[in-house]
Amino acid sequence: MDTLKETFKALSIARRLQPSEPTYLLDLSLSTSGGSAAGSDVLAVCCSNHSVHLHSRETLRLLSEFQGHTAPVCGVRFSHLSPHLLFTGSADGTLLCWDVRRSCSESDSAQVFRSDSTHSYCSFDVSCNDRVLCAGTEQVGEDSFLVFWDARMVQEGDEMGSKQGGLLGVYSESHSDDITAVHFHPQRADRLASGATDGLVNIFDLSLGGEDDALFTTCNCNSSASSLCWTGKDLDQLLCLTHDEGLHLWDVAHPDSDDTLTLLSFTDARTLVQLPDGASLEYFVGGTWLPNEGRILLVGGSNCGELHLVDCSGGGLRLIKSLKGGHSATVRCFQWDVNRQSLLTGGEDGQLLQWKVGAEEISVGKKDTLKSISSMQLKTKAHRKHAPRKDYSSKLL
Incomplete structure (x- = not known):
């Protein structure tokens, strides 16, 4: 815990990339493949x-756009x-695979993964x-689907020349909503x-x-995951x-054991975090496991x-560090870069920030800080709707 505190308590802004246009940063990804290939030095952000x-990955400079x-x-x-391959998913009913070595003018060469025309992907x-x-x-009618593809099965696609991925099938009985x-x-x-x-x-x-055999554990978070x-x-x-800011931690190593799977369960975990000066935690961006x-x-x-x-850890939540002076609106995504010991964050102000231990800020791009772009009328967090509370006990194993 001491090492964790020392690392994160010393974080400060190293680089700040200002947006050139009003857009939210929704998710980001770092290459986890090894080696010194050029692709491992990049990060991807969806807007x-x-x-x-x-x-x-080091300077935050914009390299290309797809x-x-x-x-x-x-x-x-x-x-x-492969550090050169990047996957993206969309509500337009496609997953795309990009070669990040290609220029943006070659974006129509992406591999395409599709299923039924009524499917709109949200994860x-x-x-x-x-x-x-x-x-x-x-949700499609009364059903929701987990759709599977074999990424190695590639065939020629539409008239645009895109290649199609091999659809394996779907699971349709395990969920009843988005x-x-x-x-x-x-x-x-x-x-x-899921x-x-x-x-x-x-x-x-x-x-x-098949789906019935493959499903071996079901847990209930009593809300929208x-x-x-x-x-x-x-x-x-x-x-x-x-x-709605609940937190649940389950031990799924031995699902057939008589012991309870639940290690932690909080309906509203924000109340467990004590901030200085009586301030309140308003939302969670996400969580990540730090193996070291x-x-x-x-x-x-x-x-x-x-x-x-x-x-x-230890049955509760403890504040390590508050980071101020960075974003000016809700943060939507983050990644901890283990190799560079840096935290990357993006949000509704359109900014991409890099935090490092003992760093001094270097601005990249436009200098004017954008405030929350309320005119875009995007939800603070996607999928805020909640299904009516139902009795799911019959579906638990």
């Missing part, structure tokens, strides 16, 4: 104008094995071996967790075949944050742009 930006989606982008993920992820893609759909979170296990390619606005968080072992994160020394715990420290790091904030780093 509220449906575009995806590629930035220098425009292939026609509806909101629900996420961005780098390939686990997706890539397995740790890059073989399987999974996307969660918004599937807002999909997260593959970091080390087990067949292990998948969460939805129906209040259920499901864990699948895809190696077992916002984000999922695999945690724990052996990555056998699952952290779930909800859209053996801790869960939560990032929360206020709508005026302050960030609060919180340690989640």
Whole structure:
């Protein structure tokens, strides 16, 4: 804990990239593949104008922009094995795979993954071996779908020359509302967790075949799932944050055990974080597992742009550090860059910030700070709706 405190308490702004136009930064991704390839030195950000930006990981300088989606982008993920491949998902019913070495003028060469024309994706992820893609759909009639593709199966696509990915099939019985979170296990390619606005968080072992056999654990978060994160020394715990700021931590190593799966469960975890001067934590951005420290790091904030780093361990939440003077509006995404020991954040003010230990700020791009772009009328957090509370006990294993 001392090392964790020392690292994060010394964070300050190293670089600030000002937006050239009013747009929200919704999600960001860092390449996790090793080596010194050029692609490992970039980060990707998806924006509220449906575009995806590629930035220098060190300087934050804008390198290129990809425009292939026609509806909101629900996420961005780098390939686990290749620093040159980037996946994006969108409500337009497509997942796209980009080669980041290509210029933006070659964006129509992206590989395309589609399913039924009625499907609108609101979450997706890539397995740790890059073989399987999974996307969660918004509710279609009375059904919601987990859609699977084999990323290695490629065939010629439409008249634009895009290549189509190989559709494997769908799961249709496990959720009854928008599937807002999909997260593959970091080390087990067949292990998948999904969460939805129906209040259920499901864990699948895809190696077992069909949906009924693959679903081996269901947990109830009693709300709309916002984000999922695999945690724990052996990555056998699952952290779930909800859209109404609930927090749940489950031990899913032995789902058939008589012991309870629940390690932590808070309906409103904001009340557990004590901020200086009587201030209140207003929302959680998300959580991440720090393997070197053996801790869960939560990032929360206020709508005026302050960030609060919180340690989640020992049955409670403890404030590590409040970061001020950075953002001027709600923060929507973050990543901890282990290699560079830096925190990257993006938000509704359009700014991309890099925080480092003992840094002095260097501005990149436009100098005028944008305040919250209220005219865009975007929700503070996506999928704020909540399904009526139902009795899901019959669906639990």
